[in-house]
Amino acid sequence: MSAGLRIGQGFDSHGFAAGRELRLGGVLIPGERGLAGHSDGDVLLHAVCDALLGALALGDIGEHFPPGDARWRNADSREFVRHACGLVRQRGWRLANLDATLILDTPRLGPHREAIRQSLAALLDSPLDRISLKAKTPEGLGLPDTAIAQVVVLLEAAAAE
Ligand SMILES: [Zn+2]
Numbered sequence: 001m002s003a004g005l006r007i008g009q010g011f012d013s014h015g016f017a018a019g020r021e022l023r024l025g026g027v028l029i030p031g032e033r034g035l036a037g038h039s040d041g042d043v044l045l046h047a048v049c050d051a052l053l054g055a056l057a058l059g060d061i062g063e064h065f066p067p068g069d070a071r072w073r074n075a076d077s078r079e080f081v082r083h084a085c086g087l088v089r090q091r092g093w094r095l096a097n098l099d100a101t102l103i104l105d106t107p108r109l110g111p112h113r114e115a116i117r118q119s120l121a122a123l124l125d126s127p128l129d130r131i132s133l134k135a136k137t138p139e140g141l142g143l144p145d146t147a148i149a150q151v152v153v154l155l156e157a158a159a160a161e
Contacts, residue, residue: 006093006155008055010047013148024102025116025133026078026123032107035147038067042077044102047149048120052084055155056091081123093155097130103148109135
């Protein structure tokens with residue numbers, strides 16, 4: 001087997017909605033409007049999941065967890081990422097690093113950034129220094145009520161120490 005690398009990228013967007021809790025990267029951000037969606041609307045975890053599945057060329061989150069399926073209604077999106085991580089391990093890969101960008105107007109992510117990084121590191125069973133999270137505001141995009149996440153992951157062959 002060739003010592004290998006795999007890259008994957010994920011993108012997701014959700015609109016903000018009343019009456020929902022805001023979860024980003026598996027972290028509950030209290031007192032903020034949440035994101036619409038069939039599951040808990042965690043835009044960052046959905047992009048993480050798609051990046052992992054993309055690196056494995058195993059489709060996307062909608063194929064693994066169909067949004068029409070009642071089982072995933074208000075689902076904890078950490079489940080989706082755990083599933084994708086299981087596939088990564090099963091296929092002989094492990095995470096080399098992850099780089100994420102969250103694009104949203106409010107809330108400001110500064111106070112939450114470290115908690116979100118730690119949540120991602122725990123979920124992905126990765127050292128913290130392999131997990132990057134950047135935040136941007138959607139300048140000029142005209143999307144004040146939308147949260148966008150972009151994620152890139154690099155996987156390395158698990159046997160290659
Ligand atoms: Zn989503």
